[in-house]
Amino acid sequence: MKTKHMTIGVAMADFYGSHPNAWRSEETNPLTYINIDEQIKYAKIAENGGLDYIFMPDRVFLHLGFTGIVNFPIDSIVQLSAIAAHTKHIGLIPTLSTSFNEPYTIARQLRALDLISKGRVGWQVVPSFEPDAFANYGQSVPNSRDKYERLHEVVQITQALWGSWKKEAGEPNQETGVFLNNEYIQPINLQGKYVGARGPLQAPPSPQGQPILVMPAASNSGIQPAGMYADAIIGMPNTIEESVRLREIFRSAAEDAGRNADEIKFMTFFTFGLGKTRREALDRRRAMENPEDLPGRLRHLSMLLGVPLSESAVDEPLTSNQLRALQQNPHVNKSTQAIRLAKEGYSPLDIIAHGVLDNTPGVVGTAEDVADYLQEWFEAGAADSFVIIADRLSDALSDFVNQVIPVLQERGLRPENYMGNTLRENMNLDYQLGVDPRILNESDQIK
Known part of the structure; x- marks a missing residue:
């Protein structure tokens, strides 16, 4: 039976923190953004505190005239692959744009990472919008309709590729000499207006089937695809009231797509700084x-x-x-x-x-202040999950897991240990393999 508790992950992009001067602190290694050993250290701190996932936002450009710090990973897939080898429980959520990546590449890379991590992977699905990003791929910015039509095709074909290798294919049997049952590994032969793939994929499902899909709380054209595909929505509301309204919008979108509203989790960002006193x-x-x-x-x-x-x-x-x-x-x-x-x-x-x-939004105060804030939002139905953003990662992350997590556990809002072995289990999400058949009518399907 699934229990009701808040899930918590940590945002790791530049590996410094949200404060613009976090990288200049004596406690911080200024080369952390390219030092995988430092990044693994932070991942282990988060895992030792029982956090459910590492969320790694990404952008595929650097602004011209750049004078500040590097705010995004050098490559989220590569970095999280290294982190996967040094962790056992914490989820790993990279970002891949549907505007530039082909479904087969996405499906293959994330399937590999999901297998390496034994079922701990998610995918933040984003369509890009920045001219600098499109310039790096030799493209001009498309209109909103083309952008989201491509997103639909990329997600459907990626999930179809994940489902092209069924569990029933089995495992290699040295005694019988049967490596796999090829009947359950079949091409998908899908071709849309923007992308296509023959398949099948080259590797079996992970213990969770396939990665969870996280999508941003976009407005207008972004609402419908989020309701159709997302396992989790990530937003930036500033108040409980705004968050409740936003959460209900996407729960309704999930129901409109033929899904149960509880199948879609709402994640909000939360910034914090801690001290023994305020x-x-x-x-x-x-x-x-x-x-x-x-x-x-x-x-x-x-x-x-x-x-x-x-x-x-x-x-x-x-x-x-x-x-x-x-x-x-x-x-x-x-x-x-x-x-x-x-x-x-x-x-x-x-x-x-x-x-x-x-x-x-966030709190600068004691562990109890932070716990009070998270509890208020959670019990008000404003969020199912919190993506914490440390003001200075080098000390605030360890303070959070050592001080805030125990308070939340004492209040029954966090489990004492990981609920399962996969990200889906720890996020209270069901096993899935392939495209959800409930969400596609005949007109929606890619042929």
Whole structure:
């Protein structure tokens, strides 16, 4: 019987953390983004804490005029393959774009990684949209219709390839001399408008059948394919209310596709920083700030508060005149949090330390503060799973697994051990092999 608990994974892209200066900290190796030994170390920390998966977002370009840090993996498939060999339980979710990759390549690479890891793999399915990415493949950006029509074809053909080798093919039998039953390994012979494949695939199913599919919480054209194919949706809502609405949109899309809404899990990003006390947590974040960045950071905070801020008073509470002039920015959700903190008497530096400039919601505080936040969202039906983003990976990840996870376990929100051996088992998802026959009517099928 499946139990109801939150699942938790960790985002690992640059292997530094969400704070822009995390890579400059003494605790951080600045070459971690190309050092696989360091990356494996973090994966083991996450696994020792019982985290369910490593989520590796990706982009296939570097902006011209690049002056910042490298924000994405050098190659998520290669890196997670190395990590797979040094871990036993944690899931591995790379990103592959449907805009540039052929179904056979996707199916083959992910099947290999799934077998190497004994059934611990997912695939973040994304259509690319950035001109720089298309330029790297010698292409121009397609219109939305072509982009999503290709996505449909790539996903269907990839899953058909995964299903081209059935479990019934068996295993090599040295006594009988029968290597495999070829009756259960057959071509698929599918050809769409954009992609096609003959098949069959070259390797058998993994213990979970095939990788889980994770898709972003895109709007408009992205909703229908997510409802049809996704095992999990990953979104960036800023409030519980927004997350509940977004989760229901995709649960409804799954039902419209002929599926059960509970078959699709909703994952949200969550940024955190920890300390033994809230003051310690804020001071830790403040120590990451650099003077040269302060003018820009203050301008950003001023935009959230609706009042100008002076560098000469960054460590003092706002004046009574400033407090009276506070004005919420209706276009930025973090504006509400920033104004509340200002009214509570926090200085501009402390308000920034609370994470109001982060791209995702989160908590800077104690382990109990973080656990309270996750529990509130989970019990409100706002999320099934949390993708944690450490503000500084070098210390925050170990603090999370050592401090927050035990609190969640004590509250019955996390299991004491992994629930199973595969990612599907740990995510409370059923075995699947091939295209789900419920989602395709005659007009949807690729011939």
